Amino acid sequence: MVRPQIEPPQIDQINGGTDTFGEKMRPGGRNRNAPEIGVPKMDRDFSGKIMREQVRLAMQQLPASRAAFVAALIVACVLRNVVPHLNLLVWVSMVLSVIIAETAFSHRFYKIAEAPSIGKNWKIIYLILGLFSGSVWGLSAFIIFPAGHPELTSFLVLVIAGVAAAVTVIHSSFSFGPVAWMGPAMIPYAVRCAWEGGEFGYSLGLLILIYFSALFRASIKNSRFIVSGVSLRFENLKLLQEVQEANGSLRQEIAERRLTQETLRESEEKFRLAFRTSPDSITLSRLSDGMYIDINEGFTEIMGYTPDDVIGKTSVELNIWNDPADRERLVAGIHSAGFVDNLEAEFRAKDGRIKTGLMSARVLRINDDDVLLSITRDITERKRAEEERRRLEDRLQRAEKMEALGTLAGGVAHDLNNVLGVVVGYSELLLYDLGEPSSVKSRAEAIMKGGLRAAAIVQDLLTLARRGVSNRKVVNFNNIVLECRNSPEFAGISSYHPNIRIKTDLKANLLNISGSSVHLTKSLINLVSNAAEAMPEGGVITIKTLNRYLDKPVSGYDEVREGDYVVLSVSDTGQGIPARDMKRIFEPFYTKKVMGRSGTGLGLAVVWGTVKDHLGYINVESGEGKGTIFTLYFPVTREEISLEQVSISAAEYMGNGESILIVDDVKEQRELAATMLINLNYNVFSVSSGKEAVEYLKQNAVDLVVLDMIMGPGMDGLDTYAKILEIHTHQRAIIVSGFSETKRVSRARALGAGAYVKKPYVLAELGLGVRKELDRPA
Secondary structure, three states, X not given: OOOOOOOOOOHHHHOOOEOOOOOEEEOOOEEOXXXXXXXXXXXXXXXXXXXXXHHHHHHHHHHHHHHHHHHHHHHHHHOOOOOOHHHHHHHHHHHHHHHHHHHHHHHHHHHOOOOOOOOHHHHHHHHHHHHHHHHHHHHHHHHOOOOOOHHHHHHHHHHHHHHHHHHHHHOOOOOOHHHHHHHHHHHHHHHHHHHHOHHHHHHHHHHHHHHHHHHHHHHHHHHHHHHHHHXXXXXXXXHHHHHHHHHHHHHHHXXXXXXXXXXXXXXXXXXXXXXXXXXXXXXXXXXXXXOEEEEOHHHHHHHOOOHHHHOOOOHHXXXXXXXXXXXXXXXXXXXXXXXXXXXXXXXXXXXXXXEEEEEEEEEEEEOOEEEEEEEEEEOHHHHHHHHHHHHHHHHHHHHHHHHHHHHHHHHHXXXXXXXXXXXXXXXXXXXXXXXXXXXXHHHHHHHHHHHHHHHHHHHHHHHHOOOOOOOOEEEOHHHHHHHHHOOHHHHHHHHHOOOEEEEEEOOOOOOEEEEOHHHHHHHHHHHHHHHHHOOOOOEEEEEEEEEEEEOOOOOOOOOOOOEEEEEEEEEEOOOOOOHHHHOOOOOOOOOOOOOOOOOOOOHHHHHHHHHHHOOOEXXXXXXXXXXXXXXXXXXXXXXXXXOOOOOOOHHHHOOOOOEEEEEOOOHHHHHHHHHHHHHOOOEEEEEOOHHHHHHHHHHOOOOEEEEEOOOOOOOOHHHXXXXXXXXXXXXXXXXXXXXXXXXXXXXXXXXXXXXXXXXXXXHHHHHHHHHHHHHOOO
């Protein structure tokens, strides 16, 4: 008996081919839809897959049933002379229809053979086809049975037996598959033979039943064998899949171990490279005793120690910690948390220099020993830069504060000058008119002196605003010191402080400087007054001058202009300046002296402003109980001191009836200037704004314009003068202001304006300014 062949699983079915279930397999034997880990998918549908395999095997055998048609044709040919031809034709047609149906379903099956839906339904279809085919053969017992011809009957039964044997082999995929055919095919023959009667008929019917029974048992056994083979095939496939998976897992584990080893090797190499080449200091030391195991080049670069100097020793032995408390903080952090991050500490390098570092540390396990890995970044320069930045910020804040206060002081000074101009100017006119000494004249002189003292305070404010240096002259500081020694101010200081002794140490052949003797004198007086106030119990004030060449920055400055300087120092043996006050000593109105007796609270602020205006530098050295030294540096000039005219008579600045236009937005200032110039024999006109001045000069001509630089809303002095020049190209003018000479004053003079006269008005200064401009060659 021939059994259907059960093909063993092929390698391509395991490694990416199509499995026996009609499903694609991935490399490694895994089903495409099967999970990566766990029981394969086929185990969860084992019976269904066996059924599908049975159907597949059965449908593979269907084409073999076409041989039944050949057998039918042979039977028809043998019985043609006994059985009516119509019966033969009908029966052969029925066999052919069965063959056609089986062929159609076979083709349909192979189109969907890979679909998971094949199973029970196709089994039923298969059994129906078998039942239908068996029934057709069973009908032959009644349609073409050769009654009365034993030899032909035996032939026909023999054909049926042969076909039944073939069906047993073909349809054994299912337990009852052969029965579906044999039952309808053989039982009718047994019945018909028995129906014919006789010994031959009964014997042949019995033999048919016995043969049917034998084939039935054989089909059951064969079916079990096929099912067992299919199950075994699945088990083999499963085992192959498991082996493949195990092999894949093993290969993956080997690859992962190799990758891990390679990664570890690369990591060690990277660590070794980072350890050796890092610019930061990296050390390895035993946690138990702190002994260094290894150091990198960064440690050598920063600390100066070589590996031979360090390895085998501890940081305590090397005295690396500048402050032992930093080491204690490190140890405490390691013991409490097992690590330390960003610990700022100071370290002592091999050459003794102190370095600031930012340290982080971790405990590692190396060769069964606890090792401390420390990484320290050198932040010495960063700390220095931060300190420098803070210092610069402090200086900037002080400068901004001084600038703001200076601007405020300058605005106040401008308004005060307008008021003082009236007081000083009219008191001078009173003195001019009174002539002979009298009580009224002495009172007018007192008013004028008071006004001039107030004007001096205004000059302090202007100096603070850095608007007080007007016309520079070549001066010698030795002369200024000597004049101050004989001044009423020094006499007042001595009278207030009888226990103070002032001594001078003046450099012979002291170089000249270019500046304002008024402001320099005021600064020296302020310094001496401060020194006297700092010595309530008495002491010595030393005024010293000398020449010095500067090529390095002075303390408190980032850079200085290299060159020769005249140095003025004023030192005392007093109480000194507390450190908390040092940063504020140059702030306006910051004073601890007795207000009213010692000054206005602007003393050192005026000194600071004067030094700035003269492009110089100032340095202060002081300590509580050690006295104070103020050192001022002024750039020298190679010019010589010119001989100044001692006195000027009024005749030299008297007018000759020239016409003058006064432009000032303050009524009192216009009237005062007009009165002074009328007394000097000038023909005077006045207007209150630049716009009025322009309109006036469109219709009239004057010899000179006295032009206030700062006026209310509208055009200032510069804008007004520019408009006037559009009308009268060569118009003469002088500039007056309560401020010192500014950039706009300089621009006006560049356009052609003459002298600059500062308020408050003094008759001689105003007269000389007007006369000089009128006499200037065209």
